[in-house]
Amino acid sequence: MPPYPESVARLRSRRTPTSALWVPLLVVSLMTAGCAAPTTASGPAPGTTRWPSATSSPQRSPQPTASAPTDARPTASAPTQAAAPPTGSAAFLASPVPARAFRRDGHPVVYLTFDDGPSPTGTLAMIAVLQRHHATATFFDIGQNAQAHPDLVRAEIAAGESVGGHTWTHPHLRTLTRAEVATQLESTRDLLRSLGAPARCFRPPYGETDRTVNGVARSLNLHRYLWTTESMDWTKVSAIDALTTALAGLRAGAIIVFHDWVPQTPQVVDQFLTIAESRGYDAAALPC
Numbered sequence: 001m002p003p004y005p006e007s008v009a010r011l012r013s014r015r016t017p018t019s020a021l022w023v024p025l026l027v028v029s030l031m032t033a034g035c036a037a038p039t040t041a042s043g044p045a046p047g048t049t050r051w052p053s054a055t056s057s058p059q060r061s062p063q064p065t066a067s068a069p070t071d072a073r074p075t076a077s078a079p080t081q082a083a084a085p086p087t088g089s090a091a092f093l094a095s096p097v098p099a100r101a102f103r104r105d106g107h108p109v110v111y112l113t114f115d116d117g118p119s120p121t122g123t124l125a126m127i128a129v130l131q132r133h134h135a136t137a138t139f140f141d142i143g144q145n146a147q148a149h150p151d152l153v154r155a156e157i158a159a160g161e162s163v164g165g166h167t168w169t170h171p172h173l174r175t176l177t178r179a180e181v182a183t184q185l186e187s188t189r190d191l192l193r194s195l196g197a198p199a200r201c202f203r204p205p206y207g208e209t210d211r212t213v214n215g216v217a218r219s220l221n222l223h224r225y226l227w228t229t230e231s232m233d234w235t236k237v238s239a240i241d242a243l244t245t246a247l248a249g250l251r252a253g254a255i256i257v258f259h260d261w262v263p264q265t266p267q268v269v270d271q272f273l274t275i276a277e278s279r280g281y282d283a284a285a286l287p288c
Contacts, residue, residue: 097200097223098287100253107282108252112137112269113227115166115203116234118145118152119261126260126269127159133273135283136160138225139260140203143168143188146195153195162285163197164225165189170205173213181216189220201225201288225286227255231268239264246272250281 101109112130117123117139130137139156141163146153156163165188167173173181185202192199201223204213209224217224229249233242246256246268256272258265273283 102253111255114139114260117260118149122260123152125266129266129270136285138162138286140164140166142166162288164288165202227257230257233262234259242268
């Protein structure tokens with residue numbers, strides 16, 4: 001079950017995936033790049049999953065354009081992330097978030113992000129997968145979940161992951177007053193900071209934002225991160241479909257959304273990282 005109220009889960013289920021119109025084209029392109037399409041009746045025996053080959057050609061698939069993030073930076077001028085000031089200092093809380101890099105040491109960089117945690121059934125498994133691949137990622141935690149499982153937030157921080165806010169209760173921010181938006185963002189930020197994270201960034205639930213949300217975020221010195229690709233792992237798609245959708249967005253500087261409470265997602269991320277590494281990618285945490 002998702003770690004937020006049932007009403008939120010129902011709202012999520014009514015959201016039409018933005019990839020519905022371009023997924024067929026992506027699958028054809030992925031097959032050209034060496035990735036297997038979802039298993040058919042003539043494929044492997046039931047219960048087996050045929051993952052895309054880790055030795056696939058580093059050819060990139062066409063990318064969706066409808067959900068391109070507003071925080072994208074030109075690749076030519078992307079600066080290297082600066083070292084964070086010591087925890088607890090004024091600079092630690094107020095220093096600006098540097099731009100994300102598109103390449104690092106000659107390798108293209110991809111950013112994996114995990115929403116809605118921390119999850120007692122999935123967060124530690126996700127951290128283990130990341131460590132096995134010597135990768136880092138960003139966890140956008142819901143405030144009430146972080147309050148219930150502070151040990152998991154500390155585990156994320158100890159593993160070198162970035163931790164940002166995902167509001168306190170996962171509401172539709174555009175339906176709230178300015179004061180209510182401020183409470184959602186500030187309460188989550190303050191809790192994460194009390195647990196040791198800089199928490200200088202956040203992700204609005206459902207990717208919904210407006211002038212009020214943006215203004216509150218600026219007043220709280222919070223940087224907003226959206227995404228370039230959703231894996232759609234939170235829906236009832238198969239593991240292979242979630243992997244195929246995520247791989248469709250693999251490119252330098254991409255920000256890909258997963259959810260650490262979904263049971264199959266650690267397996268999907270394990271396969272994603274194996275393929276991304278074979279194509280020369282590094283997986284990094286967002287500057288947060």
